[in-house]
Amino acid sequence: MIYFCKESIKMKKLISLSLIMIISIFIFSGCTAEKVENTITIADQYGLAYAPVQIMKDKELLENSTENVKIKWKKLANTAAIREAMLAGEVDIGFMAIPPFLIGKDKGMEWKIISGLSICPLGLMTYKESIKTLADISENDRIALPQPGSVQHILLAMAAKREFGNPARFDNQLVTMAHPDGMNALLSRKEITIHFTSPPYIFKESEEKGIHQILNGIEAFGGEFSFIVGVGTEDFYNNYPEVYRVFLQSLEQSIEFINSNPGQAARLLTENYDISEIDLKKYITWPGMNYDDKIRGLDDFFDFMQEAQYIGSKDMNISQLLWEEDLYEK
Amino acid sequence: MKNNKLLQRIFWLIFLVLIWQIVFWSGRFSPLVFPSLTTIIKALAGSLYNGELTQQLLFSLLIISQGLLISLVLAIFMALAAHFSGIAASLIDTLVALAHPLPGIALMPLVLIWFGAGRQAILFVIIHSVLWPMVLNLRTGFSSIPDIYILVGKNYGLDRLQILIQIMAPASLPYFLVGLKIGWARSWRALISAEMLFGAVNSIGGLGWFIFQKRVFFDLPGVFAGIIVIIIIGILVEDLIFNNIENRTVKRWGMKS
Structure with a gap:
């Protein structure tokens, strides 16, 4: 009998302990990371395909033409990390290839392509x-x-x-x-x-x-395609329409800069790439190396990945994949 | 008493699962970040059903047992050598002091160059993470044996080998078991992290590779499925294997309550 009493006291303890835990979980769930207002975070990766992003950052093109918005730059080691950071709301604009974008889109990521960035020899x-x-x-x-x-x-x-x-x-x-x-x-x-x-x-x-x-x-x-594209979250597109505009303009500006002044661009980039200026100039003007904001090859990637079941079977039209369609090239 | 422990464990498991589901139902987080239990279980069942996960699990367990066995033999040998020879002891103590605090992951770049990204690389990382704590525990085990045990053995006219097998081995068994438990846990961690870094070392890969693949294809329920399998294996090994060994040996002998 005494034994039984002890057990029920234990049970009560157990239950009250669990209640405390439930309550504390709800209290703490209130303080999940809130996004700092008015900060736009842009993430890219290592490699020459991202050179215009580096130019944009070094010349502070975006910083100079926006007001009341803080711009943060991040370099992440791989696409999965960028995707996860964007899902967590830490990154607003990320640069990646089309297939990882489509995989995320297929799984329900609320993001679309803003612009192309580069065509590269692979x-x-x-x-x-x-x-x-x-x-x-x-x-x-x-x-x-x-x-x-x-x-x-x-x-x-x-x-x-x-x-x-x-x-x-x-x-x-x-x-x-x-x-x-x-x-x-x-x-x-x-x-x-x-x-x-x-x-x-x-x-x-x-x-x-x-x-x-x-x-x-x-x-x-089986043809030319955009190697890297810029992708923006829905949150960013809806809340920062002016930054979106300015971002596109700055991106175009830096692409234009690299294409028309490869020598100057190489000098600017050499600090960040650990490659000599001469080699850099040779690399960014290599045949097949093309900085370009058009989005090419999206349909073919989509069709292939759907057929080979890398993504699900639900069809999407182009307006579900791009924020604006004027850079799209079939 | 034993039943009670099992009940408590089940209670807490159900409790945690419920909290998970409540958080999911609350809708605070997008299902991409916080999938519901049903999707996780579906992902788990799907991967088990098509044989992918089962094969990878077997591969992981195989390579772990191999690593544990090699480390065990090496550790016993080193601990014995240290016990019987002062020079060996100082050498082995130095080695342990050097290598024990070094995480296997920190050695990865070197391992890649020495062994390539193959099976040996993973085996090396596992052995590195298991060997040193095991040596340390065995050394403590041997040195904690009261001299009087050995002396009694000598009085009975036992030779060195007999003293080793009949007195030293059982007397240091509790330490040995602790070393084995630590080794097991650390080998799991080493394996999973090595596989996530190296990718598939053979055509199927192991559990770490399973999780990594799910991650790159943005399949969060699949990632959770992999994690659940790791947890289940951990609990099974702890509860079934280690507890059984303990009950049959050190607890029965009255060395541990």
């Missing part, structure tokens, strides 16, 4: 003499690329679909590596035999002896 690089085409890639080869679902992965899948009818043909041979790690792994000539990469790593690798290209981005895609 390539599948190898040190193995024996690999001349995709068909020469054996099961033992390992392919380094930034991550599954990245534009490099989707391009590889597109090429695999076209040549072998199976987009997933190489999916079990992928190794996730950021571009610098992937380059080092390829150059050490060990088990990473192939690297799908972008500028400036693709330039450095192609200047290396014994490294050659199996496939380029345009062949894989």
Whole structure:
């Protein structure tokens, strides 16, 4: 009997403890991170494809033409991090390739594309003499690329679909590596035999002896496409229409600046890229390297990713993918 | 008493699950950030059903047992050497002092160069995270054996090997088990983080790779499914394996209440 009493006291304790926990959870849920008013955060990644963003930041184009708005710049290591930061409301504008944007859109992210940024040479690089085409890639080869679902992965899948009818043909041979790690792994000539990469790593690798290209981005895609686009959240578009305008203008200005003064741009960029001014100028004017605010290739990416089931089957029209359609090019 | 403990655990589990669901129902967070339990369970069931998760789980468990076994053998060897030789002891103590505070993740860039991004790399990281705490625990275990036990053994005319097996091993078992528990927990962490960094080391990959894949495809319920599997495995190993070993040995022998 006494034993029973003890148990019920324990039970009561347990219940009251749980009540306290419930209450405290509700109290603390009140103080989740509130967004600081009037701050716009812009996030991009490493690589030459983002050069106009760097110019825009260095020349303070956006800061100079907005009032009462604080601009914050962030560099994040990969697209997934940008996507998560945008979901958390920490980042308003993010730069990424089209496939990761579509994956997020498909899963319900409230975001749309603002503008294009760059068209870049992408390539599948190898040190193995024996690999001349995709068909020469054996099961033992390992392919380094930034991550599954990245534009490099989707391009590889597109090429695999076209040549072998199976987009997933190489999916079990992928190794996730950021571009610098992937380059080092390829150059050490060990088990990473192939690297799908972008500028400036693709330039450095192609200047290396014994490294050659199996496939380029345009062949894989079947035409030209925007490599990187700028994406804005719904929150940003609805609440900051003037900043949106100014952002687009500044972006156009810096793209124009790079295209018309590559020498000056290289001088400005060299501080941030750890590449010499001469090499930088060579890289940003490399054939196929094109800074451009048009959005190209969106439909083809969408159709392919839907067919290969990287995204769901619900159809979207162009106004669900772009905030404004005047930069869209079919 | 035992039943009571189980009941309490179940109570708390249900309690936490309820809180989760209440937060979801409150609608404070977008379902993208805070998915409901049903979508998480659906994701879990889906991944288990198509065999993807099961294979990756088996692969992870296999590589962990391998790492644990190698570390165990190395640790016993090192602890014994240190126990019987002063020079070995000072060397091993120095090694432990150097390597124990070093997180496996900090070694990743080197591991990539030395071993590549393959299976050995992950194995190396696991062994590194398990070996040192295990050596430390075994050393403490051996040195905590009262001299009188050994002396009694000598009185019985036991030789060194017999003393080792019949007296030192059981007498240091509680420490050994603690070392094993720490090793197990740390090997899980090492494995998951290594896999998330390296990606798939073979064609299937392990649990860490599963979570990473779900992350890059923005499948949050899938991420939670992976985490739940890790939790369940952790609870099962703790409750079933370690508790059973303890009940049959140190508790039965009266070394631990």
